[in-house]
Amino acid sequence: MNINATLLGQALWFALFIWLTMKYVWPPLQKAMQDRQKEIADGLAAGEKGRQELAEAAEKVNQELQKTKEQAMEIISQAEKRSGELIEEAKNHAKVEGERIVSAAKAEIEQEVNRAKEQLRVQVASLALAGAEQILQKEIDANAHADMLKRLESELG
């Protein structure tokens, strides 16, 4: 072994290289690596958050759909109910209208009958009068027998 001043020279080289590494190599590299680590962590966290939000949104969409479906069902059932009611109402209305028409017709018929009866009564009275005139073969004073004829008329009614 041949120890000499080379040792000192090597120690100087060594010191220089340690200094270089300490000052210019390690800190920027360390910073870059830490930054990257942080960026990756942030990215992963953001991805995770996005996935969660997506799941939440899907859940919300499902809920909305469910709600909408329920609403639609409700509307349909209400409409069905309403249509039933309308039909029922229309039926009732028709029945009432029919009855009204029938009763009006009946009333009219009665009136006609009454009018016919009235006419008949008048005609019968005059017929009877004419008959009596012919039977008696003589003129009867219409004025003198008006009372009697009136009574007869009302008896016929």
Added chain:
Amino acid sequence: MATAGSQTSGEYISHHLQNLHVGEGFWSLHLDTLIVSGLLGLIAFGGMMLLARKASSGIPTGAQNCVEMIVSVVNDQVKDTFHAKSDLVTPLAITIFVWVFLMNAMDLIPVDFLPLAASSAGVEYLKVVPTTDPNLTFGMSIAVFFIMIAMNLKFKGVRGLLKEALTVPFGKYLFPVNLLFRIIEDLAKPISLALRLFGNMYAGEMVFILLAVWMGASYWWVPAGAVLSLGWALFHILIITLQAFVFMMLTVVYMSMAAENH
């Protein structure tokens, strides 16, 4: 392969183990170690510096990806082992791992390529693997040792460090023994760090050199030697990585021992 001409095997081997140096005695410098390790470090850390400046938190591509991977593996190890807060330990660990790995990796370049290129350029000696030079491994481990002491002082203070050195592990009445143990323990750390790396790399380099000598002895040995060299190189990929990792890991462990109370 290069035993042609006047060189004997012994000369070939010792030639390969000779550093390119200037000066005499202690005040001499191994230029090859200094230049190769410095160039590797400048390329690696300069490149990482440029890359780190442009580093973004976006999707990393190519080189940034690669560097981030290495750096975060080292950082994870540091986080597992070193629990106190320090801006120094992770960069220290990154520096050690990357630099030692690259210097060890010079071992995978076939033993004669760079020395031959150098000698044709007029440079007589060249030892390409800086970690086979104990000056380098001790330079690093002694620096680690001083950082360790500074870390001790920072986290425990002078009083805390003295108290720990004097009373652990046998209590205050045996303080001379405690202190002696502590000194031995702490001195053993840089020595073991340096010698482990040096020994592993030196031995690995030596196997490559011996295989090259063997192949140089006769052309008959070249196929077998080539296969063995390839095998050793493949195995060596594991060793160079492991040794870089071990040096880094032990440094982190020493730092955490310095920062925490036992």
